[in-house]
Amino acid sequence: MDFVEIFTYNLKGWTKLGDISVLVSLAVLKVNWDNNKKDYIENFIPFIVDCLKDSHSEIVSVPDLKKQVEERFGLRFPHNVITKLIGRANKGKYLRKENNAYYINRDIVNNSNLGAVQQRVLTAHESVIKSFQQYCKDEHKAQWSFEEAENALIKYFDEEILQMLHVTHNRALIKVTGTSPTNFKFVVASFIRRLQEENDPRMDYLEEVFKGNMLANALFVKDQGKVTQKFKKTTVYFDTAFLLFALGYTGDSRREPSEELLNLLYETGADLKCFRHTVSEVRAIIEGCASDLGGSGRSQNDLSGFSLESFEHFILRGKSESDVRLLAAKIETNLEHLRIKVVDTPNYDDHLSVNDEKGLEEAIQTKITYRIKSSLTRDVKSISSIYRLRGNKPFYSLEDCRALFVTTNHRLVRAANEHFYKENREEATPPLITDTDLTNLLWLKKPTKAPNLARKMIIANCYAALQPAENLWKKYLQEIEKLKSDKTITNDDYFLLRYTLDAKQALVQVTEGDNDAFAQGTVSEILEIVKENAQKKLKEKIFELEVKRTESFQQIAAAEETELTRKSNIKNRSNKYASFAAKLLEVSVIVVLVLVVIYTFPWDIPKIWNTYILAVCFVLLLVVMIINMMYGTTLKSLIRKIEIFLSNKIEKILLNLSS
Known part of the structure; x- marks a missing residue:
């Protein structure tokens, strides 16, 4: 087995038997930081020294060391990062430089020892994987091997949680190998959700992995001296989705990490703003939800994206049409409470700052298909405003770039920044960044200021991963509406199928997220799963919903x-x-x-x-x-x-x- 029993501990230290899981590497990185509290570069030296110890050559080769780190620890560092780490190892006397070549100081290297830290982390890692195996067996009737369970967890972290900083231009940090079942995202997300609900101590290990990844991203910052630098005359603007999250209109799991980001930004000196057209879009979404609640809006089956999330949040909160309309009227006041100021977009008086909006729009359209043309127009308007606020000048530091646009849309960031780098150097700071990347950067500036941030971000990602795809969800809604009209299912059954989180999870579980896997009998299967879960976990609550759900809720x-x-x-x-x-x-x-x-x-x-x-x-x-x-x-x-x-x-x- 590739990732099990990777080290044997004896009186002389650790003897390498194989390569360790990347999750273990990231967790070890976090423990190193807790123990040493040195600068971020120094945090990686134990990994480099461990590879030097087993090197058969006395001369250090950057390509060979890069390959060793990747094979042993599952971490992919660019060439310049390895060079930077070698320079620090030289300062630490692990290497000596002669005739422009680095030689290994065997006496010092052989006395180094990562064993105790790795042993503790490895024990926690195996506990989590074995617990996950048991969960798969009990809840999903899946007999996953240790390696399959571990690969599923690694792939989930890689695709759903571990995000790279904008400066890396989407280069991969971790090495993913092996295969996982097609429904691994749902299974892993539901397992993490179970750990969180039960306050299981194994959740602490997943937090260490997440924080270790954020620490690893520090290596990709161009200027290490600016990792802790505060913002200077920089204003941060936010997109529609982020404002919905921060205002709490899509649920607490989305709100909490967004509030943490706003607090970290304010503490590090950034000014918080949003464009008036963005607020108009938020208000339109909330007013649309109010109309839907009053029965004069769209069919529930026509709802999608954040409109659907907000509508369901208001339903579960027991909000009336008037309650939601009041929220729509108080949006600007509530944004002020979050220290976000609403402003107009800059004008076009300064002709030197006018940019190619048509080219930007075409670049975005090649990567993203918009359901509504106005959404594309607003995105282009926001990004173009950032260009004008910067005077179309290149900036090489996020902290003093004058203006920055924050969005939750990773594809928009990729498309807009690709367009930006066609005319700017790679070192230039792009006009927009994802909320997760910015949160990572801010956490590096003040890692002790947001101790619960990692857990909140993991939970938020799990919530998103447990949601069915839009096409699949619409197909499901159409089917249960039809069954309700035909009186094939009762009103109580319809409520369970339409408004409970268990139904969404069951839909993803049964179909494995595949739209083509949905069939007429799927709803009956989902209803059976939901009722089984209700009897097992929420018997009293479901009984209240069946008897007098409106009054009690x-x-x-x-x-x-x-x-x-x-x-x-x-x-x-x-x-x-x-x-x-x-x-x-x-x-x-x-x-x-x-x-x-x-x-x-x-x-x-x-x-x-x-x-x-x-x-x-x-x-x-x-x-x-x-x-x-x-x-x-x-x-x-x-x-x-x-x-x-x-x-x-x-x-x-x-x-x-x-x-």
Whole structure:
């Protein structure tokens, strides 16, 4: 077996027997970081040293070392990254440089040992895989071998969770080998969901893998010195889908990682904005959902994409048409609570900043098929606005690129950035980036600021993976509508088939996501699975839904909504108070510093304070100037930290008082 029993531990250390799973490599990387807390490059040196230890040549070859790292640890690093790691290994005395060649220092290399870390991670890895095997057997009647289960988990992480930073231009980081069953995405996602629901400690290992991947992405940042750099005069704009997520209109699993991203952006100095036409699109989606709830809108079978997700979220929350219309009217207010300002797109007065919108539109159309022409127009308008805000100038750092567009659409990023790089150098910062890539970059800047981010992102990806494809879902909805009209199924059966997450999961499970696998008998099979799950896990809840689902669910939803509203109001008030205090402090500091600067001039100005106070102010001004010159720390960044600190403190106080 390729990935089992990969090392044997003895008194002398580790003896290599084979290559380790890439999941183990990523988890080891995270543990190394926790133990050492050094810079990101140093974090990879143990992997390089482990390969050097078994090298048969005394001279280090970049291609050979690159191949060893890939074969042993499943990590694919570009040539320049390997060169960078060799240079760091040389500084660590693992290598010595003679006549422009690197030689291995055997005494130092042979004394290094990764064994203890790998053993602990390997134990956790095997526990997760064996648990996954048992889950496949019990829940899906699938007898997967250890290797099949492991390959399925690796492929799922590679395709659904582990995202590359924009600077890598979609180059693969991890090596995926072997084959997996066609329905592996659904099975893995449902397994992870089970771990999360049961608070299983094995979920911690998956978090380590996820964080290890984010740490690995640090190697692809062009300038390592800028990994921790804050944003400077950069405004970040958001697309329609991200705003729907952040506002909570598609559920908590989507909202939580989006809020984390917004908080990290604000803490690192970025200004948060969105274009007015984007807000108009969000409002149109929500108003459309309101019409659908009132029965005057589209057929439910015509809903798709985020309209469908939002509609089903409102249904499950027990929202009425008037409730949703109120949300549509308060969109801009709710965005302000998230610190997002709504602005118009820049005009075309500066002719030098006008770009080829027609060419951009054609480039996007070759990669993406839009259902609605207006959606393409809005995307082009947003991206073109970023070009104009930058003055059509190239920037080589994300942190000071003036403007950046964030989207959840990976295909849009790929298409638009390919068009961008036709006329710009590879090192230039593209106009747009995915929310996952930006989250990764921000997490690298402040890895301790969002300790639960990895878990939230894993859960959000699982939620998405458990959703059936749009064509399959529409075909399914048409069939159950027909069965309801023919009175083949009861109203209660229709509710279970239409509005429960178990039905969606069963649809993907039965069809394995294949549209052609759907047949007339599929609905009956799905209904049977849903009822079995209801009897097994949610017997009391389903009984309430069958007897008086409307009254009981609305009571529960109302209680949850009241609590969420209370916490949201308190958070908004705390942000408002803290923002006012920060602005007052900023104005006060500016006034004092201006007066002090005036007194530095040889003018005959009457003193408005005594000599000692003036001397203290001069010293403070000098200290501020020195700190700014040495560390780049600005008063605005300090005041923002104070604002965030005050906001958190006020929120805690108000929560305690209200409870």
